[in-house]
Amino acid sequence: MRTNQSVWFGAEMRLISVILFVVEFVRGAVLVSLLPIYGAKTLGLAPDVIGAAISAHYITDTLLKMAIGYLLDRFSVRIVVQAGLIVSLAGVYLLQFAELPWVFISAAALYGIGMSPIWIVCLTRVTEEKRATQMGFLYTIWMVGLGSGPIVCNILLDYNVSFTYKLLVSMSAAACLLTLFMSKERAMTPNRIPLRMQLAILKERLGRMKLLLPGMILQTTGASMLVPILPGFANQELGLSGTQYSILLTAGGVCAAAGLMPMGRLSDKLSGKKWFLVAGFTIFALGLYMLASGLTFWYCLLIAAALGLSYSAILPAWNALLATYVPPKQEGLGWGILSTFEGIGVMIGPVAGGLIAAWRGESAVFWVSAVLFGLIGLFYFWLPNRVFQANEKDTNK
Numbered sequence: 001m002r003t004n005q006s007v008w009f010g011a012e013m014r015l016i017s018v019i020l021f022v023v024e025f026v027r028g029a030v031l032v033s034l035l036p037i038y039g040a041k042t043l044g045l046a047p048d049v050i051g052a053a054i055s056a057h058y059i060t061d062t063l064l065k066m067a068i069g070y071l072l073d074r075f076s077v078r079i080v081v082q083a084g085l086i087v088s089l090a091g092v093y094l095l096q097f098a099e100l101p102w103v104f105i106s107a108a109a110l111y112g113i114g115m116s117p118i119w120i121v122c123l124t125r126v127t128e129e130k131r132a133t134q135m136g137f138l139y140t141i142w143m144v145g146l147g148s149g150p151i152v153c154n155i156l157l158d159y160n161v162s163f164t165y166k167l168l169v170s171m172s173a174a175a176c177l178l179t180l181f182m183s184k185e186r187a188m189t190p191n192r193i194p195l196r197m198q199l200a201i202l203k204e205r206l207g208r209m210k211l212l213l214p215g216m217i218l219q220t221t222g223a224s225m226l227v228p229i230l231p232g233f234a235n236q237e238l239g240l241s242g243t244q245y246s247i248l249l250t251a252g253g254v255c256a257a258a259g260l261m262p263m264g265r266l267s268d269k270l271s272g273k274k275w276f277l278v279a280g281f282t283i284f285a286l287g288l289y290m291l292a293s294g295l296t297f298w299y300c301l302l303i304a305a306a307l308g309l310s311y312s313a314i315l316p317a318w319n320a321l322l323a324t325y326v327p328p329k330q331e332g333l334g335w336g337i338l339s340t341f342e343g344i345g346v347m348i349g350p351v352a353g354g355l356i357a358a359w360r361g362e363s364a365v366f367w368v369s370a371v372l373f374g375l376i377g378l379f380y381f382w383l384p385n386r387v388f389q390a391n392e393k394d395t396n397k
Helices: 004-008 011-042 047-063 065-072 077-097 101-112 116-124 131-157 161-181 195-208 213-224 227-237 242-270 273-291 297-323 331-360 362-382
Strands: none
Touching (some): 011 077, 011 116, 011 227, 047 331, 065 116, 077 101, 131 242, 131 297, 213 362, 227 362, 242 297, 273 362
């Protein structure tokens, strides 16, 4: 009998990893660079409008996660992923007509529709024995794509906005074409458990993890608050050029990507999810606090590297922790629901960041985000160890 390990390194997962990279490259370029820079400099939109557009993207992404998880348990992976990416392609294409704020926000919302399927497919294909290690690999692909997108986009936007936009549209189309080679199989072997019973099991699991839900929402809120104001903060508050800003993003991204797999293996080996999360969130809070102080470029570079490493400690441990609450044979729906809860913070964050920036300036967004991450670190430090070890035996059944 072949194990999931052989499937994990097979042609199907290599294809899915390539699609994930392309999708996240475009997403990072659109959300971190194209929407804030194009929206502010070319269209003259206010920070709150840009924040609302980014939130609209995450709202549609989040609200559809549970439904997409349910569909992936019952329909072909290729059909679900392909349909979503086609809709997202339409959203990117419409950005060229987004001179009015409502069109700008609507295009971003439409773009968010197709982001969920490919990531949930990845989550359902990971083995339990090496989840943190394998998720470290997937997060590396995700991080390199998400990080390189804004870096490349920032550089190209300085030379030719039209070419940059057409490149992103072409890459979105390429991701759609790559789905033609995906398997027609479902994400998981179909089960005969009625939907009502599945939801009852998931409700019981969520009840057990209720102490983790506040942190789950706050951590995504704190991170997504920074998205709409990052380019402006780097330029106006830190006095960085576009090249220096790209170097900071590269440093943070490289350190995060380089640390993901080692941190994942260490998390698997030590089974110390709590302390990985406490240390990661505490360092992240301190890094944001120092960035808000307006330091010189070289200090900012060191801080960006530290932020990347702390992020690499958080992600694999956090995913392995959530996996203990996903019922067996319901991975699609289970991950969809958990991703929906995580997405609540992502929906709130960009709007909150845009409003705080318009009210008190972009530095204030960093202060607030640092406080949130510091509180999360303290909250996880206070939680008993049993919360981080619940249901581990169930996942091996």
